[in-house]
Amino acid sequence: MGRLRYSVSMSLDGFVAGQDQSATNPLGVGGHLLHEWMRALAVWRKEAGLDGGEVNASTAVIERDDQNVGAIIMGRNMFGGGPGPWRVDPWNGWWGDNPPFHLPVFVLTHHPRGRLECEGGTTFEFVTDGITAALDRARDAANGMDVAISGGAGVAKQYLAAGLLNDLLLHLVPVFLGAGVRLFDNPALTAITLKQESTVQAPGVTHLAYSIAR
Amino acid sequence: MGRLRYSVSMSLDGFVAGQDQSATNPLGVGGHLLHEWMRALAVWRKEAGLDGGEVNASTAVIERDDQNVGAIIMGRNMFGGGPGPWRVDPWNGWWGDNPPFHLPVFVLTHHPRGRLECEGGTTFEFVTDGITAALDRARDAANGMDVAISGGAGVAKQYLAAGLLNDLLLHLVPVFLGAGVRLFDNPALTAITLKQESTVQAPGVTHLAYSIAR
Numbered sequence: 001m002g003r004l005r006y007s008v009s010m011s012l013d014g015f016v017a018g019q020d021q022s023a024t025n026p027l028g029v030g031g032h033l034l035h036e037w038m039r040a041l042a043v044w045r046k047e048a049g050l051d052g053g054e055v056n057a058s059t060a061v062i063e064r065d066d067q068n069v070g071a072i073i074m075g076r077n078m079f080g081g082g083p084g085p086w087r088v089d090p091w092n093g094w095w096g097d098n099p100p101f102h103l104p105v106f107v108l109t110h111h112p113r114g115r116l117e118c119e120g121g122t123t124f125e126f127v128t129d130g131i132t133a134a135l136d137r138a139r140d141a142a143n144g145m146d147v148a149i150s151g152g153a154g155v156a157k158q159y160l161a162a163g164l165l166n167d168l169l170l171h172l173v174p175v176f177l178g179a180g181v182r183l184f185d186n187p188a189l190t191a192i193t194l195k196q197e198s199t200v201q202a203p204g205v206t207h208l209a210y211s212i213a214r
Numbered sequence: 215m216g217r218l219r220y221s222v223s224m225s226l227d228g229f230v231a232g233q234d235q236s237a238t239n240p241l242g243v244g245g246h247l248l249h250e251w252m253r254a255l256a257v258w259r260k261e262a263g264l265d266g267g268e269v270n271a272s273t274a275v276i277e278r279d280d281q282n283v284g285a286i287i288m289g290r291n292m293f294g295g296g297p298g299p300w301r302v303d304p305w306n307g308w309w310g311d312n313p314p315f316h317l318p319v320f321v322l323t324h325h326p327r328g329r330l331e332c333e334g335g336t337t338f339e340f341v342t343d344g345i346t347a348a349l350d351r352a353r354d355a356a357n358g359m360d361v362a363i364s365g366g367a368g369v370a371k372q373y374l375a376a377g378l379l380n381d382l383l384l385h386l387v388p389v390f391l392g393a394g395v396r397l398f399d400n401p402a403l404t405a406i407t408l409k410q411e412s413t414v415q416a417p418g419v420t421h422l423a424y425s426i427a428r
Contacts, residue, residue: 012408012424013398014228030404174410174424176403184227189390190244194226196388199420201413206422210226210388 002139002146003166006156007065008183009034009205010170015180016153026077033175037205038062047100057202065169070145071138072101073159075152076109079124098122101150104141106134108155131158153181161186163212168194170208216353216360217380220370221279222397223248223419224384229394230367240291247389251418252276261314271416279383284359285352286315287373289366290323293338312336315364318355320348322369345372367395375400377426382408384422 008016011034018028027034038044042053043062080095098119099105105124108131116124127134138147149156149165159165197209222230225248232242241248252258256267257276294309312333313319319338322345330338341348352361363370363379373379411423 013403014396172422174408176398176406176408178401178404182228184390187392189227190392192390194388194390196415196418196420199413199415201410204410206410206413206420208386208420 002068002070002142002144004135004147004149004159004164005065005069005167005169006149006159006165007169008153008156008171009038009173010183011173011175011177011180013176013178014182014184015177016183017181018177019179019181021181028177028180030175030177031180033177034171034173037171037173037203040203054203057200058205058207061169061200061202061207068146069103069148070142071147072103072105072150073134073138073147073155074105074107074150075155076107076111078151078155079105079107079109095122104138105150106138106141108134108152131155131162131164135159135164153183157183157186160192160212161188163192165212167197168210168212170210172206172208173204174206216282216284216356216358218349218361218363218373218378219279219283219381219383220363220373220379221383222367222370222385223252223387224397225387225389225391225394227390227392228396228398229391230397231395232391233393233395235395242391242394244389244391245394247391248385248387251385251387251416254417268417271414272419272421275383275414275416275421282359283317283362284356285361286317286319286364287348287352287361287369288319288321288364289369290321290325292365292369293319293321293323309336318352319364320352320355322348322366345369345376345378349373349378367397371397371400374406374426375402377406379426381411382424382426384424386420386422387418388420 010016018031021028037058040054041058041062042055043059045053099122102121105122107124107126109126110128112128113126127137149159193213194210195213197211200207224230232245235242251272254268255272255276256269257273259267313336316335319336321338321340323340324342326342327340341351349361363373407427409425409427411425414421
């Protein structure tokens with residue numbers, strides 16, 4: 001069975017997004033600082049349809065992180081739903097006609113809606129019966145490959161606290177955000193046993209890989 | 215002029231001590247988990263008068279961290295003063311007749327007391343006029359060598375927030391404490407610019423070195 005994985009950029013003071021997140025500033029105040037190391041990479045620019053960029057020690061980390069993923073789970077805000085019920089129907093999120101996932105995506109939400117098929121192989125399915133159900137469906141779709149949590153720290157925190165996450169890849173950025181969304185703020189995390197897997201230092205970031213045992 | 219340095223073990227969720235710290239449990243609940251990597255080392259055991267222990271990638275990090283230190287600053291609790299005025303006079307802390315510092319130590323406190331000379335070259339001086347005064351006196355005593363902050367996260371946090379810390383060496387331990395004393399919980403830290411210096415992975419810990427610019 002594939003593994004459930006989450007990769008995220010985190011400030012040295014433990015924030016994965018700045019404060020005052022909004023539809024126009026989804027990363028919150030200072031949150032863009034968490035992603036500068038990635039936006040400098042050729043591998044990132046290529047996916048965004050841009051030329052140029054760097055090849056450095058982060059490149060192999062990112063390439064490996066993209067491999068063997070068969071399905072994606074995301075939160076409702078990451079999809080682009082915003083607060084409240086679906087604002088526009090059909091509302092296709094902010095990803096456009098050809099979202100960059102090219103995989104089955106399972107969106108955790110309280111608001112049912114029908115499956116959405118996009119160009120390029122991305123499908124969105126909307127799961128209203130909780131994180132375990134979403135994981136079961138994503139694992140079925142992944143067909144033995146891994147399932148990645150793609151954004152929405154809240155979603156990742158739920159899977160981590162429930163002991164369902166298998167692999168955590170932290171991109172630790174040497175910056176202080178001072179406030180915002182903490183990845184690790186749950187006293188129940190003491191039930192989780194971590195194993196340090198690898199450490200890679202790269203320009204503007206250190207990649208820390210952990211596996212998780214219950 | 216020497217640099218002001220602080221080294222500390224931190225859990226992945228950002229705690230440098232567990233909750234419910236007390237005189238009988240100064241590390242707080244679970245806090246001992248932060249130091250297991252160090253207690254396994256031959257270099258640590260030797261300083262503690264014990265035989266055996268491991269030599270691994272942490273050894274060189276610890277040895278380098280012990281070099282070129284000419285004076286130490288610590289908080290009142292680290293000295294062993296406990297809450298309130300000095301409990302016993304002369305109260306020599308919990309370090310015994312021959313403390314392991316062998317250097318001039320400057321203790322930040324609100325309670326004046328006279329200089330204390332111990333066996334083995336350790337002297338304690340008690341500074342009541344603030345962190346800048348303590349740093350000035352420690353720098354004079356260090357005579358061009360570095361000054362190390364030795365314990366008392368509260369003291370380190372004050373120097374960090376004031377922009378006076380030059381070097382931060384985090385020993386990041388793959389464990390969740392869930393609660394306790396956070397090293398980084400100050401919104402004013404956004405004024406601090408960090409530079410990532412080095413990363414060393416070792417058994418049970420990753421050593422992350424940063425320098426700090428204002």
